[in-house]
Amino acid sequence: MTASRKTPGTSPTQHPDASASASAAPSASPSAARHRRPGPPALPFIGHAWPLMRSPLRFVSELASYGDVVPVRLGPLPVQAVTHPDLVHQVLVTQARHFVRGRLFEKAGQIGGEQGLVVTSGTTHLEDRRALQPHFRREHITGFAEGIRQATEEVTAHWKPGQTVHVDRMATEIALSSLVRSLLGDRPSKELTGVFHQHLPTLSQGLMTRAVLPEWCARLPLPANRTFQRAIGTTRAAVEEAITACRRPGTDETGLLGMLTAQRDDNGRPWSDTKIRDHVLHLALAGVETTGATLAWTFHELGRNPDIADRLRHEVDHTLDGAPATPENITALTYTGRVITETLRRYAMWLAMRRTTVPVTLGEHTLPAGTEVVYSAYALHHDPRWFPHPYRFDPDRWLPETARALPKGAYIPFGSGVHKCIGDSLALMEITIALATVCRHWHLTPLPGRPVREVARADVHPDHLPMTATPRRPRRKEEP
Known part of the structure; x- marks a missing residue:
């Protein structure tokens, strides 16, 4: 998925594609009286695949203007787009x-x-989630914090004053290195990090392309299809090799992979290597893309909003008071948390799907069993009925009294319900530690005349993000 849209590089103004902001608190209930236009026009054979490929973020953001449940076709496949929270x-x-x-x-x-958890449903999903959930509780994920901080410091250690830093690559490198350290604990692997770094973007983009295009497109002998299949094989082999190394006798495992190899089912049998591999690959696909993109976009927004950046750095300096970021002290970074929350709103996953198993009534619509349903966190997060001036970056929209007014379903950066991302707390801790660690020592400012574009893969990524690195000295509490 290569289509993109420009993000302004200067002041945080409303996006020109956005409709007028709501001036009063909207109703959270779907309205039968709300004006509906006919659905978006479809093309023969490919349906809405072309506008989805050409301008995916615009397409999903405009669906709400057609109604609360909108018919869409992905090639010959009919789906229903749900647009109301x-x-x-x-x-x-x-x-x-x-x-x-x-x-x-x-x-x-x-x-x-x-x-993996990303693909399973029903009893299988519930059993595996219950088995994995303890490994993502606070008492476990805090053990990964030092590795995250070290990964961030290693990435920034060779920066020079005035250097142009490719922040999108930097953020992905931090996310990848943090993931591998979390998986492998005290024995991080440059080989596994390199494989993930090389192939995860290919897998992410190929996944979304295959979801939108007809099935036969994936079977064509095209270079992109061959590259995609090679990426699958190489990545699977690298994870399988890490599992084999983890199972060797005498190996002292402190990471998440060690916990998975020690996992037992209800009958006391160890999980198979295939099952562990699937969970690791889905964790990498879901975690690295989201975390790296969110971290990169946060630096982008701080760079084009100096007042917000100054306020965040002041909080980091005076809260940490010269100490490294830890799970304990980052809980006091309340404004930093709102900045991250606003970034997750502004640059959310743009497309997700479900399928009905029985007839389901949604509002005025009854969907038969087997109906494919799509929804877009990106579109919900940019709907001016719920978020006035949705393209304005405003961390204070997350002050408690404002956030409480949002209807359920309007803000879902990690999903919701039984399939909500199991690693959301780990991702937030990682982003906060990495952000605080960089901001303590560096200013990152955008290069003039270099607009940044939103690119829709599984998540929304910057097409490039060059910024100038300027060293800074963190202020202590006692300093003016």
Whole structure:
């Protein structure tokens, strides 16, 4: 998915594609009286695949103008796009038992296998999630914090004053290195990091392309298809090799992979290497892309909003008071947390899917069993009914009294319900530690005349993000 849209590089103004902002608190309930236009026009054979490929963010953001449930075609496949947060909440939470993972997640199974949390549903998903959940609780993930801080410091250690830093690559490198350290604990692997770095973007983009295009497109003998298949094979082999090394007798494992190899099912049998591989690959696909993109976009927004950046750096300096970022002291970084929350709103995953297992009623619409349903966190997060001036970067929209007014389903950066991202707390800790660690020592300012574009892969990424690195000395509490 290569289509993109420009992000202004100067002042945080509303995006020109955005509709007028709501001036009063909107109703959270779908309205039968709301004006509906006919659905977006489709082309023969490919349906809406062309506008989705050409301008995916614009396409999903405009769907709400057609109604709360909008018919869309992905090639010959008819789907229903749900655009109202109350109905999305029904799909993900209150009626979740009537849905399974849809086409998009089945495509993810072609990459990471059929046993990861990203692709499973029902009893299998529930059992595996219950088994994995303890490993993502605070008492476990805090053990990964030092590795995250070290990864960040290693990436920035060779920066020079005035150097142009490719922040998008830097953020991905931090996310990848942090993931591998979390997986392998005290024995980080440059080989596994290199494989992930080389192939995860190919897998992410190929996944979204295959979800949108007809099935036969993936079978064509095209270079992109061959590259995609090679990336699958190489990445799977690298993870399998790491699992084999982890299982060797006498290996002292302190990372998440060690916990997975020690996992037992209800009958006391160890999990198979294939099952562990699938979970690791889905964790990498879901975690690295989101975390790296969010970190990069945060630096982008700080660079073009100097007042917000100054306020964040002041909080980091005076809260940490010269100490490194840890799970304990970052909990006091409340404004930094709002900055990250706003970044997650502004640059969310743009497309996800579910499939009905029985007839389901959403608002005025009854969907038969087997209906593919799509929803877009990106579109919900940019709907001016819920977020006035949605293209303005405003961390203070997350002050408690404002955030409480949002309807359920309007803000879902990690999903919701039984399929909510299991690693959300780990991702937030990683982003906060990396952000605070960099901001203590460096200013990152945008290069003039270099607009940044949003590129839709699995998540929304910057097409490039060169920034100038300027060293700074953090102020202590006692300093003026």
